[in-house]
Amino acid sequence: MAISIAQITDLHLLADPEAALRDCVTTARAAGGFWCFGKRSPDLLLLSGDLSEDGSPASYERLRDWVEELVCPAIAIAGNHDQPQCLAEICGRSPFINESVYTVRAGESSRWTHTSPNELMAG
DSSP states (O other): OOOOEEEEEOOOBOSSTTOOBTTBOHHHHHHHHHHHHHHHOOSEEEEESOSBSSOOHHHHHHHHHHHHHHTSOEEEEOOTTSOHHHHHHHHSSTTEEOSOEEEOOTTOTTSOEEEOHHHHTOO
């Protein structure tokens, strides 16, 4: 059985959806990416690093709304611009997975293995 995993990284969303960061309206760019993923219906969405530029509740609410429209589970990993507590409060419920990380380990490509976040931090 094959699964499809989509990844979006470094969205740098801002509270103001019309605001630009380095001449790029990040909300418009991100909306296009979510529209594209929605047409492909991934089995899992991985959102990594710098999801918000300003750590604003409005940016995380927009992100949550887009993920809910996809109707697939999502894992969000905070970056250095993110506010992890705010991200967890707003996006820490379905369809977001915030309790565990699932990964495929080398040599086990046909099985999913559960890995706790603490195991990922080793070393």
